[in-house]
Amino acid sequence: MSEPILKVENLKTQFFTEEGTVRAVDGISFEVNEGELVGLVGESGAGKSVATSSIMRLVEDPGEIVGGTVTYKGKKLIDFEEGPDGELRRSSEMLSNEQMRKQIRGKEIAIIFQDPMEALNPVFKVGAQLREFIEINRDVSGKEAKRIAVDMLREVGIPEPEKRYDSYPHQFSGGMRQRVIIAMALACEPDLIIADEPTTALDVTVEGQILDLVDELQQKYDTSFVWVTHDLGVVAEICDRVNVMYLGEIIEQADVDDLFHKTRHPYTEALLDSIPRPDQSVDELNPIKGVMPEAINPPSGCRFHTRCPDARTVCREVHPAYQDVSDPGEARHMVSCVKYENVGYDDAEPLETEATGAFGGGLVEARGDGQ
Amino acid sequence: MSQGMVTGSDDDIDFGETLLRVEGLTKHFSQGSGLIASLFNDEEVRAVDDVSFDIAKGETLGLVGESGCGKSTLARTILRLLEPTDGAVWFKGDNLAEMSGEELRTMRENIQMIFQDPQSSLDPRMKVGPIVEEPMKAHGLYKGEREQRARMLLEKVGLDPQHYNRYPHQFSGGQRQRVNLARALAVNPDFIVCDEPTSALDASIQAQVLNTMRDLQEEFGLTYLFISHDLSVIRHISDRVAVMYLGQLVELSETEELFENPQHPYTKALLQSIPVPDPRAGGQRGVLEGDVPSPIDPPSGCRFRTRCPRLIAPEQYDLSAAEWERVKAFMRETQRRTFEADGEASLRNEFFPDGTPDGEAGSLVEKSIDDVLNDDWDAAEERLTEAFAEESICAREVPAYEVEPKHGDGVHFAACHLHNDDVKGSVNAD
Numbered sequence: 001m002s003e004p005i006l007k008v009e010n011l012k013t014q015f016f017t018e019e020g021t022v023r024a025v026d027g028i029s030f031e032v033n034e035g036e037l038v039g040l041v042g043e044s045g046a047g048k049s050v051a052t053s054s055i056m057r058l059v060e061d062p063g064e065i066v067g068g069t070v071t072y073k074g075k076k077l078i079d080f081e082e083g084p085d086g087e088l089r090r091s092s093e094m095l096s097n098e099q100m101r102k103q104i105r106g107k108e109i110a111i112i113f114q115d116p117m118e119a120l121n122p123v124f125k126v127g128a129q130l131r132e133f134i135e136i137n138r139d140v141s142g143k144e145a146k147r148i149a150v151d152m153l154r155e156v157g158i159p160e161p162e163k164r165y166d167s168y169p170h171q172f173s174g175g176m177r178q179r180v181i182i183a184m185a186l187a188c189e190p191d192l193i194i195a196d197e198p199t200t201a202l203d204v205t206v207e208g209q210i211l212d213l214v215d216e217l218q219q220k221y222d223t224s225f226v227w228v229t230h231d232l233g234v235v236a237e238i239c240d241r242v243n244v245m246y247l248g249e250i251i252e253q254a255d256v257d258d259l260f261h262k263t264r265h266p267y268t269e270a271l272l273d274s275i276p277r278p279d280q281s282v283d284e285l286n287p288i289k290g291v292m293p294e295a296i297n298p299p300s301g302c303r304f305h306t307r308c309p310d311a312r313t314v315c316r317e318v319h320p321a322y323q324d325v326s327d328p329g330e331a332r333h334m335v336s337c338v339k340y341e342n343v344g345y346d347d348a349e350p351l352e353t354e355a356t357g358a359f360g361g362g363l364v365e366a367r368g369d370g371q
Numbered sequence: 372m373s374q375g376m377v378t379g380s381d382d383d384i385d386f387g388e389t390l391l392r393v394e395g396l397t398k399h400f401s402q403g404s405g406l407i408a409s410l411f412n413d414e415e416v417r418a419v420d421d422v423s424f425d426i427a428k429g430e431t432l433g434l435v436g437e438s439g440c441g442k443s444t445l446a447r448t449i450l451r452l453l454e455p456t457d458g459a460v461w462f463k464g465d466n467l468a469e470m471s472g473e474e475l476r477t478m479r480e481n482i483q484m485i486f487q488d489p490q491s492s493l494d495p496r497m498k499v500g501p502i503v504e505e506p507m508k509a510h511g512l513y514k515g516e517r518e519q520r521a522r523m524l525l526e527k528v529g530l531d532p533q534h535y536n537r538y539p540h541q542f543s544g545g546q547r548q549r550v551n552l553a554r555a556l557a558v559n560p561d562f563i564v565c566d567e568p569t570s571a572l573d574a575s576i577q578a579q580v581l582n583t584m585r586d587l588q589e590e591f592g593l594t595y596l597f598i599s600h601d602l603s604v605i606r607h608i609s610d611r612v613a614v615m616y617l618g619q620l621v622e623l624s625e626t627e628e629l630f631e632n633p634q635h636p637y638t639k640a641l642l643q644s645i646p647v648p649d650p651r652a653g654g655q656r657g658v659l660e661g662d663v664p665s666p667i668d669p670p671s672g673c674r675f676r677t678r679c680p681r682l683i684a685p686e687q688y689d690l691s692a693a694e695w696e697r698v699k700a701f702m703r704e705t706q707r708r709t710f711e712a713d714g715e716a717s718l719r720n721e722f723f724p725d726g727t728p729d730g731e732a733g734s735l736v737e738k739s740i741d742d743v744l745n746d747d748w749d750a751a752e753e754r755l756t757e758a759f760a761e762e763s764i765c766a767r768e769v770p771a772y773e774v775e776p777k778h779g780d781g782v783h784f785a786a787c788h789l790h791n792d793d794v795k796g797s798v799n800a801d
Contacts, residue, residue, distance in 0.1 A: 043573040159661075159707035173662050174438075203437035203600065205659045208644035230574065233603075233646030256650045274578040276607035278645040279652065281627060285607065287578035291543050 127165030433609030
């Protein structure tokens with residue numbers, strides 16, 4: 001297989017707040033191959049959005065990218081090296097802010113956000129915004145840019161594109177706005193699109209339309225995607241490969257079919273168990289116990305051990321290694337769980353946590369034991 | 372189960388009997404305010420139009436629909452947080468729509484509501500204990516035992532009774548929604564309207580709250596009207612499900628029946644659109660074209676007809692199913708201007724590869740093709756819409772049919788003319 005188009009290695013982003021350092025993204029690694037749609041899934045607070053804005057170098061104060069390497073087509077979007085005094089500093093290979101702005105964002109990597117209203121300026125006409133973007137990024141005349149803009153609007157399924165070109169964002173419905181944003185993202189023919197919960201704010205039928213559109217466009221332009229979502233249904237429908245995040249770390253990564261049918265990590269399993277299904281009636285939902293801890297002071301050892309039904313004493317002490325656990329001949333399946341390591345999980349005592357049922361009272365036990 | 376908490380003596384309705392009946396409930400909003408607007412009041416937003424259903428005691432009725440379809444307006448109108456334009460809401464034999472202020476206030480003891488956003492529905496400056504006690508105070512109930520009851524309720528909804536003295540901000544989103552639950556239960560209501568209660572919560576937390584709601588329903592004998600846009604949640608929690616589109620119910624049946632044997636094209640489209648959390652499930656999606664029309668001037672007859680994949684052919688043209696399919700596609704795409712008219716050959720090839728239909732329908736289509744090629748889209752649209760869309764039974768009659776259920780024995784209502792006996796035998800049938 002050829003080189004991946006995007007390679008993220010050990011990326012770390014921290015927020016320096018008054019209460020302490022929030023390790024929002026703590027050493028994640030993943031790759032995106034050409035034409036591939038890679039999912040980044042997790043609950044709110046898992047660090048999904050910080051991860052994507054780090055890749056685009058859009059993290060703002062008090063946040064800071066503190067380590068790792070992000071390589072896009074051989075260019076180092078993020079790269080650190082050890083200085084003479086042992087401190088990490090930006091390496092000379094890392095692109096400057098200006099290079100990021102002029103060479104990468106929009107042209108090579110485009111990003112789509114959850115709320116299309118936030119990405120469109122409410123006081124300018126939709127067409128003008130699109131045209132300006134094309135003019136700047138593609139070095140074409142205003143007239144040519146307008147032609148491309150109208151074409152793109154038609155391409156993403158905006159009815160009467162010539163007429164809608166002169167509409168303001170508030171005259172569009174939510175789904176149509178998101179189509180405009182997709183048109184904008186595609187206008188400069190990027191090779192990679194980062195989509196941050198692009199369909200979360202949309203109704204299910206509109207979401208279906210957008211997913212269809214993305215499928216179509218992906219086939220046509222062979223664009224790669226990083227798709228951030230909390231919706232496992234969407235993941236199952238469109239992703240080729242999936243990364244599951246929990247509290248700043250990627251804890252499992254596999255092909256989409258393996259993730260759902262050969263689930264390895266207890267968190268992924270619990271997450272899949274906890275969602276109601278549209279296609280079958282489930283009598284009792286099986287929620288994950290407790291709530292996600294704060295990233296400011298993550299649990300020791302495995303970060304999921306406080307809520308894990310399989311937790312044992314060793315989980316509290318040993319930070320699990322992120323390793324390939326696939327059987328020979330199978331696609332790569334990365335997991336970080338001590339169950340798959342030789343660190344004494346089998347001999348360890350079960351840990352008393354909410355999830356293993358040892359805590360009385362509290363959140364969970366409200367449900368009583370009568371069922 | 373302790374006796375004091377179960378609804379007591381005034382309760383003359385048995386489980387399974389109708390607790391709430393909504394009859395022809397209608398809510399229109401006028402757009403402007405003031406004298407001028409009231410004189411030129413022709414642009415009303417018809418948010419809820421002629422909705423009827425009933426809810427039995429102890430049951431959960433799920434109400435599902437996309438944003439803007441009028442779910443929340445319906446709920447608020449039932450509770451008379453909004454004045455109904457027309458229709459009646461019978462609760463235990465009394466018409467809420469006609470009650471005076473004081474009667475209504477007393478009646479609200481029996482009816483409570485839970486909102487979507489657990490943050491903004493709790494006063495940030497009040498501790499959760501007093502928050503839960505507030506409705507008891509408002510109705511003058513449980514004097515002297517309010518704190519004790521608040522603590523009991525906090526425990527029932529899965530919080531630590533010790534949290535009585537905490538502020539809302541000290542709780543997570545899921546816990547805050549539990550405080551809302553406790554507050555709703557404070558006056559021991561029979562009926563709770565839940566408006567998207569878990570939509571703001573993460574998947575794993577949502578499951579916890581849903582389970583708690585079910586347990587509370589069993590313990591307190593509650594009746595829920597559960598509003599959500601999430602069909603998975605609706606399937607999980609509801610006994611019966613009502614599907615709403617543009618201010619009207621399009622289908623209502625028992626949950627299993629609705630999900631396994633949907634009879635309205637909109638319900639079918641909705642069900643097909645949900646992403647299933649299983650990559651092997653396959654299936655179609657995005658089967659619906661276009662956007663929801665404006666509720667100011669909703670389509671006549673069936674409101675879904677402008678997007679319906681099963682729009683019924685007008686009978687006078689005698690078109691075959693395949694011919695109608697092409698005419699319909701040409702009409703819709705002309706209405707939406709989704710294609711470019713670059714040459715007659717390519718246009719014909721795209722829409723009518725086997726030629727246009729014979730007879731009157733054919734000549735109408737031919738004229739419209741000419742219009743499109745002459746760049747007179749409006750004329751083409753008008754001709755096609757008038758001749759085909761407006762002539763369909765879907766535009767001429769408001770649908771309302773009862774269907775034989777395949778699962779369970781509850782009534783299955785479907786507002787779709789495909790169940791009309793005359794239509795069943797025609798080319799439009801399955």
